[in-house]
Amino acid sequence: MSQPKHIAIIGAGIAGAACAAALTHAGHNVSLFEKSRGAGGRMSTRRGDGWQCDHGAQYFRARDPLFKAEVEAWERAGVVAPWGGRIAVVGTSTQPSPDAHLKRYVGTPTMTAPARHAARQANLLTSHTITKIACNDAGWQLSRAETGVLPTRFNGVIVATPAPQAVPLLAPVAPDLAALARQTEMLPCWALMLRYDTPVDLPFDGAFISEGPLGWVARDNSKPGRTGPETWLVHANARWSEDHIESTAEDVIAELQAAFMQLGAPAPNHASAHRWRYADVAPVSLPGYCWNPTLGLGVCGDWLNGGKVEGAWLSGHKLAEAIVLK
Ligand SMILES: Cc1cc2nc3c(=O)[nH]c(=O)nc-3n(C[C@H](O)[C@H](O)[C@H](O)COP(=O)(O)OP(=O)(O)OC[C@H]3O[C@@H](n4cnc5c(N)ncnc54)[C@H](O)[C@@H]3O)c2cc1C
Incomplete structure (x- = not known):
């Protein structure tokens, strides 16, 4: 993908946000769709009246x-x-x-901070639950639970959700990738x-x-x-x-x-x-990320790369590198 493209990423956890940041940095136009009200995914902080608590990921280490x-x-x-x-x-x-x-x-002041920081570099669309992705000669089209089919056509789509939530999106368009997600135990x-x-x-x-x-x-x-x-x-x-x-x-x-x-x-x-x-x-050996350049379809997330925050970030970042090099 040497020419700038418009790419849709589904899921603004740290994997999707990392992928979005790297693709944006390489000159692509990225729309990052997230079903909840903000980026972060499982790097999550519950906030109440005068209190907060990280109730998902607790901390992370950096080895790579x-x-x-x-x-x-x-x-x-x-x-x-x-x-x-x-x-x-x-x-x-x-x-x-x-x-x-x-x-x-840890993220500061909350665990969500690194994903929010990375996601800021793309066009983040929150409260967008993507229910279907489909491709024809005009490109990729996404359907949203809240409003139905979105008018924008994309040159590529990346699914960056947990494996069980990737299955229904991938099954109609890439049964092999859906099968990979289906076999992942979370x-x-x-x-x-x-x-x-x-x-x-x-x-x-x-x-x-x-x-x-x-x-x-x-x-x-x-x-x-x-x-x-x-x-x-x-x-x-x-x-x-x-x-x-x-x-x-x-x-x-x-x-x-x-x-x-x-x-x-x-x-x-x-x-x-x-x-x-x-x-x-559950620990299994998977390829880290998947990219099908013919379809313009990619998958990333912790489940493809050993779990954890570091694995998720590397999965999203390396997928972006693979797309930029193609
Ligand atoms: C309780 C708990 C404790 C943990 N402890 C640690 C720890 O101490 N250290 C560590 O390194 N890791 C820990 N982890 C794991 C770590 O949080 C994950 O590995 C990492 O955050 C996964 O990032 P991700 O981007 O792959 O997925 P996620 O963070 O799950 O992001 C996926 C995003 O996709 C969105 N999404 C899903 N479906 C759709 C859809 N249809 N349309 C639009 N958006 C959608 C979700 O809302 C979510 O924001 C923990 C996780 C949990 C839950």
């Missing part, structure tokens, strides 16, 4: 040189900062992580947000939990740039979340809050829950 350079640029732009929280392991001991020496980064996660009037006296700011229903807990207000009251995030582990995927929020709050209190925390002043149906990917 390309991603490291991007994170340094984000740090200079003030949209990420290292989190120096005290991290503990509760329960049976695990192997020390080979990445333990790497910094943990794991759920129940998240609990707990607010306190006074600081909680626990000897850590984040902890991996390997016993009972919990997987991870974090003192959200210990992350850089956060304001507001003492707020804790509690994630159930994948197995418990799967077993309780259809439970009510009330039941989930009761069980997870009790497990958190067993760690020594007091009862919170307020609790709310969020169910992530597609949080993480």
Whole structure:
């Protein structure tokens, strides 16, 4: 694609936003469609009256040189900062992580900040739920749940959603890519947000939990740039979340809050829950991203590249590089 093209990207998580930023930088005209009210996807922050809590991705590391350079640029732009929280392991001991020496980064002032920063470089269209993509001689056309078929024709389309949400978009136009997405198992996660009037006296700011229903807990207000009251995030582990995927929020709050209190925390002043149906990917080897230059159709996202924020960003960025080089 040496000539400037008009490309539609569906999904403004970090993968779609990274792809949009790189394509825009290369001179293409990018429309970035997002079904929710802003960019970020699973790099997400719940905000309420005077409080906030990252209830999706908790932090990320940078191993790949390309991603490291991007994170340094984000740090200079003030949209990420290292989190120096005290991290503990509760329960049976695990192997020390080979990445333990790497910094943990968070978006500032919220986890959404890096994706919003990247998405700003494209034409971001929020509250646009794309239900269908179709191609004919005039180009690609998109249908939107809210208003039906969009009048604009695109030279290319990129699907940057979680795998299960990519399947219905891809199935009519690229059955092979739909099959790849269909075979990807994504794991759920129940998240609990707990607010306190006074600081909680626990000897850590984040902890991996390997016993009972919990997987991870974090003192959200210990992350850089956060304001507001003492707020804790509690994630159930994948197995418990799967077993309780259809439970009510009330039941989930009761069980997870009790497990958190067993760690020594007091009862919170307020609790709310969020169910992530597609949080993480089961580890499988996939190609990182897909690009069909004949169709002008691409796919990116964490599910194609090992999961996690770094994998998602690299998937979107490398897809853009492949498109620019073709
Ligand atoms: C609970 C939880 C904890 C996590 N913890 C960590 C962690 O600590 N460290 C880490 O590195 N990673 C973590 N992750 C994973 C990390 O958040 C993801 O790997 C990464 O954010 C995925 O980015 P993405 O762009 O591929 O997908 P997403 O962030 O899911 O973005 C996809 C976007 O597509 C949009 N979309 C979907 N369908 C449509 C449609 N039809 N039309 C328009 N828009 C659509 C969605 O609204 C979404 O904004 C966690 C995730 C969760 C949920």
